[in-house]
Amino acid sequence: MTFYMKPPEGNIALKKLHQDAEIRLHFLYQIHQLLDEEQQMRKIFTHYPNLALNSECLIDGSQRDRISHFILRLASVKSKSFQIFLTDAETSLFQYRLLKGGEVAIKQSLKILRRHTRYALKHQLLNFHHQGLLEQIQEIVEQILTSSMLSCQKDDSCHHVLKVPWTMVSSLVRDRLVVVHGGQVDIPCHFLIQFLCSVFSAVLKHGIEELSSQRLDYEMSLSDQRIRAITQSLRHLFMSKCGGNHKLKIPYNITHKDVENESKFFPLCMQQLHKTLSRTNRLRHHARLRYTLFLKDIGLPVDENITFWEHFYSKSCKSSETGCNHSWLDNGGNRYKYSVRHVYGLEGGRINYTSHSCHALQVSIFNSIIFFVYIV
Missing domain, CATH: 1.20.930.80 (Transcription Elongation Factor S-II; Chain A)
Known part of the structure; x- marks a missing residue:
């Protein structure tokens, strides 16, 4: 072979x-x-x-x-x-x-x-x-x-x-x-x-x-x-x-209620995002995108993904560390619904996005650190 x-x-x-x-x-x-x-x-x-x-x-x-x-x-x-x-x-x-x-x-x-x-x-x-x-x-x-x-x-x-x-x-x-x-x-x-x-x-x-x-x-x-x-x-x-939307075959679907129990099996980077979200009810824009893509690729259907984010963003923000003070009630949640549906290939350019690789995440974090050091 x-x-x-x-x-x-x-x-x-x-x-x-x-x-x-x-x-x-x-x-x-x-x-x-x-x-x-x-x-x-x-x-x-x-x-x-x-x-x-x-x-x-x-x-x-x-x-x-x-x-x-x-x-x-x-x-x-x-x-x-x-x-x-x-x-x-x-x-x-x-x-x-x-x-x-x-x-x-x-x-x-x-x-x-x-x-x-x-x-x-x-x-x-x-x-x-x-x-x-x-x-x-x-x-x-x-x-x-x-x-x-x-x-x-x-x-x-x-x-x-x-x-x-x-x-x-x-x-x-x-x-x-x-x-x-x-x-x-x-x-x-x-x-x-x-x-x-x-x-x-x-x-x-x-x-x-x-x-x-x-x-x-x-x-x-x-x-x-x-x-x-x-x-x-x-x-x-x-x-x-x-159809331009090749989907990975996933052995089962999970619901938004399962995420908390399943999170202990997530990669450490995604565990950290989940802990931050659970503690503050918010994530920064790029972190939210990464976590949305990850949840999508482990089997969370689009409606369940929307419900997952609605659960947190309908609550008040508990910390300013995330740099996000938006609420689900802003514009009736349409902004977040569109964002989630977009990564599933259901809005915009109809591209079915996949999770960032470990290498891509490492490069992104490295570039952020370099930028921060340069600014300081």
């Missing part, structure tokens, strides 16, 4: 390039609708015979498989929702391939990962974080291949564990499948596939971020008007399928 680290090589007709990318996008869309439903995923080609007739671009590791993947990656750069969709769907496809291939596929995948990691570290221009991730992956892959984890990965009673940084398996941490100790988590043998899927997702995210940050390379890729036209066409196709 390829991790799509190494860019594709060779020649392909422009028409075939476009067709393969569209076929892959259609296939990924169907997969994304059936996340975690393995039995139904097997029937996609039955239900959509046109995909079966043009499925050469989906043969794992083939040139057309890699080309169609990378052209979709290029098309996603300007759309955050496209990036989220692509990461989710490609990871689901990767997991399905591993499950179907068994131990042989897992071992092959690890060997490919080792080879491509070496290539990337030697030949690709990587930022500090991406390079660090690949170095960690290289070390861990060697541990797996030289251990007996592959032979007992289906044994729930096995006591073999692999210690990895929690940042490599953030999805497992998020779903509380593993416990963090000193920044490390223990990955048992029977979690090997989930671990590889987390690595695949992390590699893909970093690959897209690299493409986004290296503006010169990105613009050179689109300097060919034909490639630019294809990527625009693919974005339009994605918009038509997902």
